[in-house]
Amino acid sequence: MSIGWFVVGTDTGIGKTHATCALLHALARRHARVCGMKPIAAGGVQTPDGLSNEDSIAHRAASTVRVRPELDNPILLPEPLSPHLAAARAGTAISFDTVLDAVTELRTRTDALVVEGAGGFLVPLSETQTGADLAAALGLPLVLVVGMRLGCLNHALLTAEAIRARGLALAGWIANRVDPDFLCPEENLAYLRTHLGAPLWADLPFSARPDPRADADRFMLPDVL
Template identity: 65%
Template sequence: MTLGLFVTGTDTGVGKSLASAALLHALARHHTRVVGMKPVAAGAEPHGGQLANEDAVLLRAASTVAVPPALDNPVLLPDPLSPHIAAARAGVRIHIPAIVQSYRQLAERADAVVVEGAGGFHVPLSDTETGADLAQALDLPVVLVVGLRLGCLSHAALTLDAIRARGLTLAGWVVNRVDPHMLAPEDNIAWLRQHLRAPLLAELPHQPQPDARALASRYQLPAWLTDRT
């Protein structure tokens, strides 16, 4: 059975893509076929002769399985905006059932799939649906990336409540030290340990030039994530 994880964050810009790519590298030490998925990506630039999103490119570099872009990034929007605005400007409708189908096709080709959501957990995908609806439709254990900066405790608690309200499980969380000048970081991490009540999978240091492969060693994966059966 394929292992699947949905990665969300306390906000945009907290390092979800870096944490997801490092997680893929960590999982690849235990699973032969690992692949990342960026279901909805807003912001495209030329890459290798075609348009691509930088987050999707980072996940592909950390994957051990090459798949068509239509599977690992089924919704690619040109403008770096909230997905619902970017989709409207591009004349595109984000269709959650189609994304779920792409995920299922990925799962058939891989031992482990890491799905990185867009923005925060409730990022709007349309006037009526959000990233939380996508996470609920995929029905995967959730990994929460906490960008360690002022305000992150409230954001983490609110996101945890939203995850549980959807009937989903917080499988673990990742601390990313996005602000190297933050005061009392250890006190904040202690609060998160107490209140999130889930395993701390990794603590990622601040890096001027982030290296996902090097950060893989920061992950301490529980047995259910490393089991090959």
């Protein structure tokens, strides 16, 4: 059974996929079989192999093992909407069992598995379930990606509080500098290092063309990983 983490974000559009791919490259320096997974993706692009998701395509490029799309992206919804709306418009329902079955199989095929959630931690997946419920069902330790921009302190602390309120483990966090004009970035980073209650795994710089392989150098992973 592989080690694994569930990557969540403080919001959408904060570079969660880039951080996930950089983490995959960092883990690949320690483990032979590393794989990224997007259990629920909303928004597809046409490829020679059919409909796919840009996040999943990025994960596959950063992974060291290739698996069937039904495993690394078991639920693909065509429209780029909140998952509960995308599922409703597609006339389907998001099944946790489908996700859990895929995760179980992937953990037998890999040494390290990184599962990227959709949107923020509490993104709706149905009228009654959210990304937090999926995190609880998976039972994996969480890694929080913080988009370093105005409002990040509140968003990060609220997300960490919501994670711990559900009895889940926050293994670490990744600072992603998504706003080049963000004022006082070092002071904000220092505040989160003091108050977030989890180790900083990486501080990723702003780049107009971020390179996850290069950013793997910025990770300070615990020795136990």
